[in-house]
Amino acid sequence: MTTSTVEDYLKCIYQAEQRSSGLISTGQIASALQVAPGTATAMMKTLADSGLITYEPYNGVRLTGAGSKLAAHVLRRHRVVELFLVEVMGMSWSEVHGDAEILEHAVSDRLLDRMDDMLGKPSVDPHGDPIPSPRGVLREKEYPTLLTCPLRASLRVARVTDQSAEFLKLLERHGVMPGNAIEVESREEAADTVTVKPSGGKAFTLGCRAAGAVQVEPNSGKQA
Amino acid sequence: MTTSTVEDYLKCIYQAEQRSSGLISTGQIASALQVAPGTATAMMKTLADSGLITYEPYNGVRLTGAGSKLAAHVLRRHRVVELFLVEVMGMSWSEVHGDAEILEHAVSDRLLDRMDDMLGKPSVDPHGDPIPSPRGVLREKEYPTLLTCPLRASLRVARVTDQSAEFLKLLERHGVMPGNAIEVESREEAADTVTVKPSGGKAFTLGCRAAGAVQVEPNSGKQA
DNA sequence: GCGATGATTTTGACATGTCAAAATCCTAAA
DNA sequence: TTTAGGATTTTGACATGTCAAAATCATCGC
Numbered sequence: 001m002t003t004s005t006v007e008d009y010l011k012c013i014y015q016a017e018q019r020s021s022g023l024i025s026t027g028q029i030a031s032a033l034q035v036a037p038g039t040a041t042a043m044m045k046t047l048a049d050s051g052l053i054t055y056e057p058y059n060g061v062r063l064t065g066a067g068s069k070l071a072a073h074v075l076r077r078h079r080v081v082e083l084f085l086v087e088v089m090g091m092s093w094s095e096v097h098g099d100a101e102i103l104e105h106a107v108s109d110r111l112l113d114r115m116d117d118m119l120g121k122p123s124v125d126p127h128g129d130p131i132p133s134p135r136g137v138l139r140e141k142e143y144p145t146l147l148t149c150p151l152r153a154s155l156r157v158a159r160v161t162d163q164s165a166e167f168l169k170l171l172e173r174h175g176v177m178p179g180n181a182i183e184v185e186s187r188e189e190a191a192d193t194v195t196v197k198p199s200g201g202k203a204f205t206l207g208c209r210a211a212g213a214v215q216v217e218p219n220s221g222k223q224a
Numbered sequence: 225m226t227t228s229t230v231e232d233y234l235k236c237i238y239q240a241e242q243r244s245s246g247l248i249s250t251g252q253i254a255s256a257l258q259v260a261p262g263t264a265t266a267m268m269k270t271l272a273d274s275g276l277i278t279y280e281p282y283n284g285v286r287l288t289g290a291g292s293k294l295a296a297h298v299l300r301r302h303r304v305v306e307l308f309l310v311e312v313m314g315m316s317w318s319e320v321h322g323d324a325e326i327l328e329h330a331v332s333d334r335l336l337d338r339m340d341d342m343l344g345k346p347s348v349d350p351h352g353d354p355i356p357s358p359r360g361v362l363r364e365k366e367y368p369t370l371l372t373c374p375l376r377a378s379l380r381v382a383r384v385t386d387q388s389a390e391f392l393k394l395l396e397r398h399g400v401m402p403g404n405a406i407e408v409e410s411r412e413e414a415a416d417t418v419t420v421k422p423s424g425g426k427a428f429t430l431g432c433r434a435a436g437a438v439q440v441e442p443n444s445g446k447q448a
Numbered sequence: 449g450c451g452a453t454g455a456t457t458t459t460g461a462c463a464t465g466t467c468a469a470a471a472t473c474c475t476a477a478a
Numbered sequence: 479t480t481t482a483g484g485a486t487t488t489t490g491a492c493a494t495g496t497c498a499a500a501a502t503c504a505t506c507g508c
Contacts, residue, residue, distance in 0.1 A: 003464080005464080026487085027485060038466090038469090038486085038489090039465070041488085042488095057473095057487075103330055108322075108323050229495065270495095281456080281503095282456060
C-alpha cells in the first residue's frame with residue numbers, strides 16, 4: 001500500500017526531475033519536504049526497496065518507471081483537483097493549493113474521472129501547470145518569463161510557477177492570470193525590478209525573483 | 225492535532241450513542257472499527273487524556289462536550305460530502321459511502337462551506353441520514369421501518385440505514401429511495417419476508433433484516 | 449458464596465515516519 | 479597529497495496505531 005507520505009516524496013522527486021536532469025540529491029528532497037536529512041535518507045531506502053526509485057548512496061536518486069508513473073498520477077490528481085476547486089467550487093486560484101495538497105491523497109480514481117469529465121479533460125490547471133495524462137504522461141512546454149521575454153510586446157500569461165497565496169492574490173488583483181494579455185513596460189536592472197502592464201489595467205512593478213515566476217507566450221490573438 | 229484515526233473513533237462512539245443510551249463498551253467500538261480489543265482500549269486512554277471522552281475502565285466510554293462536537297463535525301463532513309457526490313458529481317448513492325469515508329478527513333472547513341452552499345444547506349444526505357448543523361447539533365427523527373409500518377398504506381421512504389453498496393443498488397433498481405412513494409403489500413412472518421410495492425414499479429420481496437433498514441413515513445402527499 | 453465464562457485490560461512486539469546528533473563520505477583547495 | 483568543510487548516512491530515540499496472547503476483571507448460575 002502506498003501511503004500519502006510516499007506519494008509526497010515521489011511527487012517531490014518527480015518535480016525535481018522535471019527541473020533538472022540527472023540524479024536528485026537527498027538533501028534537495030529533505031529541504032523541499034521540510035524534513036531532516038536523515039529522514040529523507042531513510043525514506044529513499046524504503047522507496048528503493050519498493051522498486052519506485054533507484055538509489056545510489058551519496059549520489060542521489062532517480063524514479064523508476066513504476067515510480068514515475070505513480071508520481072505522475074499524484075500530480076495529475078493535484079492539478080485536476082485544483083482546477084475543479086476553481087471552476088466548479090468557485091474558489092480563488094490563490095487558495096486552492098493547500099486544499100489540493102491534501103485532496104490529492106484522498107480522491108479515488110472514480111471521483112477523479114468524474115472531475116476530469118466535468119472539466120472537459122483539461123490540459124492545464126489554474127496556474128497554467130500542465131496536467132499529466134491518465135496514463136501518466138506529462139508534456140512540459142518551455143516559455144520565456146517576464147525576465148526574458150521581449151519588451152513592449154503583446155503577451156499572454158501562460159503559467160505562474162509560485163504557489164504562494166499572497167503572490168497569487170497580488171497577481172489576481174492586477175489581472176495577471178493564465179490566458180490574460182499583458183506587456184512588459186520596462187526592466188530596471190539596477191533596481192532589480194520589472195514593470196508590467198496588464199491589458200486594460202494599471203502598470204505595476206515586480207521584483208525580479210517574482211517576475212521570474214511568471215511565464216508568458218507571444219500573444220497570437222487566439223484565446224480569451 | 226486530531227488525526228483521522230481519532231476522528232474515526234469519535235464518529236463511531238457518537239453513532240453508538242445515538243442508537244443506545246448509557247456508556248459505550250470498548251468491545252463494541254473494537255468490532256465496529258474492525259480492530260483488536262486491546263487496540264480500542266489503548267485508544268480510549270488516548271481520547272480520555274485528550275479530554276474527548278470520559279472513560280470508566282471495564283464499564284465503557286462517553287463523549288465529552290468537546291468530543292461530541294468534534295464527532296458531529298466529522299459526521300457532518302461525511303454526509304455533506306455524500307450528498308455532494310450524488311448531487312453535483314452525479315455518482316450513485318450506492319457508491320458514495322466509501323469515498324466519503326476518506327474525504328470526511330480531507331475536506332477543509334472552507335471547502336465544506338462551499339459544498340453546503342451549493343447544495344442549499346441541506347438537512348439530510350442521500351440515504352436520508354440527517355446532517356449535523358455547522359454548530360454540531362444533530363436532530364434524529366424516529367420513523368417506523370418496513371417491519372413496523374401499516375400494511376397497504378401509502379408511504380414515503382424516509383431513510384435507509386444500511387450502507388452496503390449491493391443492498392442500495394437493489395433498492396435503487398426498484399425505485400426505493402428517500403422521497404419515493406411505496407407501500408407494503410404483505411408480511412410473511414413464517415418466511416421472514418416483507419413484500420414491498422414501489423409506486424409505479426413491480427412488487428418485490430425483502431428479508432426482514434433488510435426490511436428493517438428501510439425507514440418510512442406516512443405519505444402526506446407533499447414532497448416529490 | 450464460588451467458579452466458570454466472556455469481556456476487558458495489559459504486555460511485549462512490530463511498522464511507519466520522524467528527529468537530533470554522531471559518524472562517515474566526498475570534494476575542492478592548499 | 480592532504481585536509482577542512484559540507485553533504486550524507488547511521489544511530490538511537492520517540493510518537494502513533496496496530497496485533498496476539500497473557501492476565502485480569504465482573505458477573506451469572508448454581
